[in-house]
Amino acid sequence: MRSVKAMFVKQTLDMFRNWPVLIQYVVYPAVAFVFTVLVAKADETIADTMFVAMFSSIFAGMALVFSAMAVIAEDRETKSLRFLVMAGVKPHEYLIGVGGVIFLFGLGVSVVFALIGGYSGAEFFKFLLVMVLGSAASILLGASIGILSKNQQSASAVGIPVSMVLGFAPMVTMFNETAKQIFDIFYTQQVNVVANDVSTDIARPVLIILANIAALAALFAAAYRKKRLG
């Protein structure tokens, strides 16, 4: 518990000074707000929640993956992670502490998305639930990429295309039925499905996201062991 708290405090202090990471928590909701107000609200043929659905799934798939990846790759590159391992910090303690801060930042942005989307009551909480689960999946994926990469540059080389596929997959599925079937297994697609029609039954999306989380948790554990950090 001590190590989790130490990691949490360290990451909180660092996040507020890490502008390249912090800016992402502002840009996506800001763009969603602008498009919702200027386009969706002005055009009756477009659903009010369309841009919230679009940018919330891009946020979950890109910003959170990038955040976790950047933070952990930096800790690896500067050898801070190696020091923590020596000090007895366990993989799950590191992930809960560091990932917890990214998760809370993500939760804050999810609430902002929900407010922009005008969700209320049960719909508000349904949207938040899938965003919370999607955030957890993204953090695990970003953490795995960060750990497997030698430095931030090599992390970006892998992480950016991966997060682009995840983030933009829901947009592609709007135009292509085959892509819709393929990307159905992606958690970002399920976030998009719920955000687009929050009155839908969320049991299936939640199950798919949970399966993503389980697979990505296994990937994280394998990455940690592979790099001899455990």
Next chain:
Amino acid sequence: MIEMRNIVKRFGTQTVLNDVNFTARDGEIFGLLGPSGAGKTTIINILTRQLYADGGSHSTGAEPFETGLMLDQDGLYARLTCAENLNVVADIYGMPRKKSIEALQSVGLGDAVKKTVQALSWGMRQRLALARAILHEPKVLFLDEPTSGLDPATARGIHQLILNLKEKGATVFLTTHNMDEAVKLCDRVALLHKGKIVENGAPSEICERHGAVKTVPDLESVFIKLTGAVLE
């Protein structure tokens, strides 16, 4: 007691450590000397369980939490202040945060408590890394090239800190390619060349054995005497 017996380490087809044997006794400063690429950091990595050996056995006589480590790369959080960096360690070990300030003062960084790491000079970063390594008063301390790239005055300050740690009973294992540093600090040394220990023992004994005892000009002392530069 830090011990390595018949350690072998390979990276691919290259053997970087070949039948390495040595013992560092409790409470002494033990130096591992050798040029860059000799395998010094690999030995520290194996002893601190960052790497697995391909053969042989080793022990440090201490649990991980009783071990302090100063890395070849400092591993500090650049955007955090000196005090915040040490507070992370204090929190991990469950120590009061006032220990962070005490540790900073002990390495002459009492005035840099609120400075971020990215605003520090290389010498100050080295001292901060040392403060972090000794914060929890470890039984065994591993120092990888602790004075690499430092000016003579700062290096001398770090030497004094290392000697103070020894006085407090810590076992210090350091790597260096600086022979003068080893002679000044170490009770015993092992000379490492291309992954093999070629000699070990007390520096004076080794020099006598090889007829290498001589008086040489000590420019470092002259520089410090002339400039009066000292570690805070």
